[in-house]
Amino acid sequence: MLAGLKASFLPPVTVNHPQEYKMSTVMVSPIEEKVDHWQKGRTPTNREYAMKFVTAAMSNMAASGVSNPLDVIKVRQQLRTQVPGSRKNAFWAVGMDMIRKEGLISMGSGFSASMAREVVYSGFRLGAYEFFKDKLYGWSNGALTREGITLKVLAATCSASIGSALANPADLIKVRMQAYYPNGSPYRNMRHAFATVYREGAAASAGSPVLGGLRTLWRGVEATTVRGVVLSASQICSYDQVKQVLKGNGVMQEGVSLHLVASMFAGLFCSLTSNPVDVVKVRLMTDKNREINGVLHCVRTILVKEGPMAFYKGFGMCWGRLGTHTIVSFITFEKLRELFGMEPM
Template sequence: MSTTVTLEGKVAIGDNAGSAKSSSPSSSQKNAQYGLKFVGAALSNMVASGVSNPLDIIKVRQQLRTQTPGARANAFWSVGLEMARKEGVRSLMGGFTASMLREVVYSGLRLGSYEYFKDKLYIMSKGALSREGLGLKVTAASIAATIGSALANPADLVKVRMQAYYPQGRPYRNTPHAFAAIWREGASSGSTIRGGLSALYRGVDATTVRGIILSSSQICSYDQVKQVLKRRGIMEEGLGLHLTASLFAGLFCSITSNPVDVVKVRLMTDKERKLNGVVDCIRKIMVNEGPLAFFKGFGMCWGRLGTHTIVSFIAFERIRMLFGIDPM
């Protein structure tokens, strides 16, 4: 009879020694789990985005308006009622297909690869970065968000364009037509490929910055709140903990990301190129509308991001459970 001491310090006797060695997941099993986390993150955020799409489009409309901040005409109920009356109730689901495509790339990567980068950075630091520390979490979330935001920018741009208001009528029939029209819009001012790609990547700098700020504040605060509540014995793993942590995360990321979101939306809908990049956009908003303009649409931003955060994290935790993966 053989005796084996495992990494956890437990002793396995006889035939059980082999099973003890295999208790820790192999490299292929870990990679499979990372893949399932990507799928789970994409699916959960698609569900959340579908639920919050009407709030998202109202938020975009508010951010594009230039009235005095707080003016009644820019209140979310005024914008929503005006859309339903003039464009029909279906207008509240504008950009839905592009939004789903964006979530697969953007959220699949920013949330789905968060733990991958967290694990890799921890190993690379050789313990210098604590698993419980915010430094590791923020760095991992920032890397994941940078990749996801940059790759998803074309879908994000199409979504915003399809959600904007056009007095002369909608210029885009559907999502494929919007992609093609924006490509042609860029190609007309430069070489076919370079000009088309530059048009689809309009506002990518603001999109990436927003993605980093949002993901760092949203994912890290969710992770941190869960960790603190569990460590102090206030709550146990389950729906109540997931709801509580996501409520905090939704509010925090709404506050931090709204100003960048306003700049991003303005740049993405600037078809006539009146804005010369992020700095010029910020300057013109400050001069023409004042600093409170950066928080235009905050009510809808919080309503949308808060709803999206709650639904996405609860769904993500449920999907992980179905896939046999430990809670986040």
């Protein structure tokens, strides 16, 4: 009887087969341990979404600061109309020519406008990506899976469309400040550039100067938005997908090495897809004399006068700039998320 009472108070003992126990062991990386208080699958709060916006803006500002010289050379290449393949178009020739004629400081052209652009553009396109991903997943009632590429592309399209359209004025000012002017830049600083461009549009539209000024600031918004969507869908989605595949197959664990590999793939892919649209966008934004009548006219003009390869002018610098920007921005983004106690992307 005493033995029976002792047995009734003892907890049940389950003996697992060694092989079964081995299979149930889960390897957790140090980063994942730091954020174990986050519940996977739950909907983040508005404060957490806001923190993602802030960290996305901060990481991309850091990346733009590093890659700004490459961005300036890329813009200069894309504005040249020489035959593709000309040695004068090479990035080293353009860069050396800039330093010789304008000084090393010319590599920092448009820096302030670039920082302002990243706050809005990247804050939305990267910071709001997971917001739209969560919302679209909920609205689809499970029809869109979190692992599927469709949900990622739709989320990136939504976030990039908003960010690109809102940031167009800062993007236009950045390009104007980075362009080459034989008699010296007409812009003293970002504020002066905004005022000058606004007055330029207001003067060209006597009937409605306010609307004319705003139209000038949003010139090329169609190409900007298309480029933003193409770049974000290829960059953010490929980064997300590569991380998912490498982690899911046990090739790599969450950490800087995984972030580096995924961002390198993302940088190459988005450079290939976005360069043609970027060329059109730059041409439209620097067309002060209104010689180009929209995106289609710009595309047709480039094809007829310079050939199809002109859409890949500045690709070396585009890849160098976007590749660097992508690596720095994603690694910084992931590190900031870790510091703020958020789960990895």
